[in-house]
Amino acid sequence: MKATVFPTIDDVLAAQRRISPVVRRTPLIESERLSAVWGDKVYLKLENLQLTGTFKARGALNKILSLSDDEKRRGLIAFSTGNHGLATAYLGRSLSIPVVICLSERVPAFRLEAMRALGAEVVAHGQSQDEAYLKALELIKDRGLTMVAPFDDFEVICGQGTIALEIFEELPKASVLAVPLSGGGLFSGVAMVAKSKNPAIKTLGVSMAVAPAMIRSLQAGKPVEIPEADSLADALLGGIGLDNRYTFRMTKAHLDGFVEVTEAEIARAMAGALLFDKQVVEGSGAVGLAALEAGKITGPGPLVIVISGGNARMDNLLNLAREYNQTHGS
Numbered sequence: 244m245k246a247t248v249f250p251t252i253d254d255v256l257a258a259q260r261r262i263s264p265v266v267r268r269t270p271l272i273e274s275e276r277l278s279a280v281w282g283d284k285v286y287l288k289l290e291n292l293q294l295t296g297t298f299k300a301r302g303a304l305n306k307i308l309s310l311s312d313d314e315k316r317r318g319l320i321a322f323s324t325g326n327h328g329l330a331t332a333y334l335g336r337s338l339s340i341p342v343v344i345c346l347s348e349r350v351p352a353f354r355l356e357a358m359r360a361l362g363a364e365v366v367a368h369g370q371s372q373d374e375a376y377l378k379a380l381e382l383i384k385d386r387g388l389t390m391v392a393p394f395d396d397f398e399v400i401c402g403q404g405t406i407a408l409e410i411f412e413e414l415p416k417a418s419v420l421a422v423p424l425s426g427g428g429l430f431s432g433v434a435m436v437a438k439s440k441n442p443a444i445k446t447l448g449v450s451m452a453v454a455p456a457m458i459r460s461l462q463a464g465k466p467v468e469i470p471e472a473d474s475l476a477d478a479l480l481g482g483i484g485l486d487n488r489y490t491f492r493m494t495k496a497h498l499d500g501f502v503e504v505t506e507a508e509i510a511r512a513m514a515g516a517l518l519f520d521k522q523v524v525e526g527s528g529a530v531g532l533a534a535l536e537a538g539k540i541t542g543p544g545p546l547v548i549v550i551s552g553g554n555a556r557m558d559n560l561l562n563l564a565r566e567y568n569q570t571h572g573s
């Protein structure tokens with residue numbers, strides 16, 4: 244077997260040149276509210292304002308632009324908990340490439356509908372992201388489609404890493420980074436770039452306590468499967484793949500600490516982001532905020548929290564905001 248070659252910051256710079264004409268450079272804003280809570284500067288990198296509502300557009304686009312014409316002509320396939328599928332569907336439509344998305348039957352209906360509305364063929368199969376993955380492999384065999392993997396892919400990791408290039412261009416003295424952690428594509432890219440820019444930076448991976456697949460895998464010393472559970476952070480569900488090539492080792496190499504947050508902490512963070520920071524943030528995007536507000540991150544700053552996505556179900560989010568106001572007074 245060929246030895247795995249891991250991405251470097253030069254690969255991420257190449258990704259930035261490739262994708263920056265299309266994806267958005269998202270704002271990095273200080274949250275004075277959170278700075279006051281934490282006692283040092285807190286900045287939010289707002290990937291909820293990225294094309295398609297999450298950072299997934301970066302990695303998916305970098306992958307698609309690296310494919311040969313023949314690979315593109317055969318059509319794309321992705322498996323996803325929702326946001327990677329949405330990004331791939333959106334990019335396929337803008338580049339006139341047909342897209343198939345495999346999802347587990349657990350993925351919320353509003354996410355399926357958004358992908359169908361973009362013209363993707365959506366296949367719902369099984370009870371976990373791993374089962375959706377197996378379905379995707381079957382379709383690749385039958386139909387010759389080209390895989391755009393959600394996290395464990397060289398080009399995808401490089402696309403996600405462009406977030407850290409933007410952070411350092413604006414805030415070279417960033418000293419703690421809090422990054423949502425699931426399959427680890429986002430964390431691997433961001434933390435690798437951050438450590439190459441400043442080896443002393445502290446990198447934290449944040450997952451929901453009910454099913455933190457990467458954290459359990461790191462604790463076990465190898466990729467492990469854990470049962471999926473219901474969570475407000477539904478985009479963080481799914482395993483890391485027992486045949487993981489990149490993200491397990493990259494996360495292990497670049498992670499200084501991990502934090503687990505409860506559902507109640509995520510709910511409060513989503514409500515706070517809406518009511519005070521005026522940001523629509525989905526559960527998975529809010530785990531870094533949840534960790535900070537629960538006192539689970541230590542300084543000194545400046546701290547940058549990656550707000551990874553904003554594709555919240557609006558009725559849920561508004562209910563959480565209403566509940567917050569009822570408990571805290573509005």
Ligand SMILES: *Cc1c(COP(=O)(O)O)cnc(C)c1O
Nearest residue numbers: 326425426427428429478551552
């Ligand atoms: C996919 C996703 C994540 C986790 O990214 P990984 O690369 O799988 O770790 C975090 N937040 C949101 C909103 C996502 O869609």
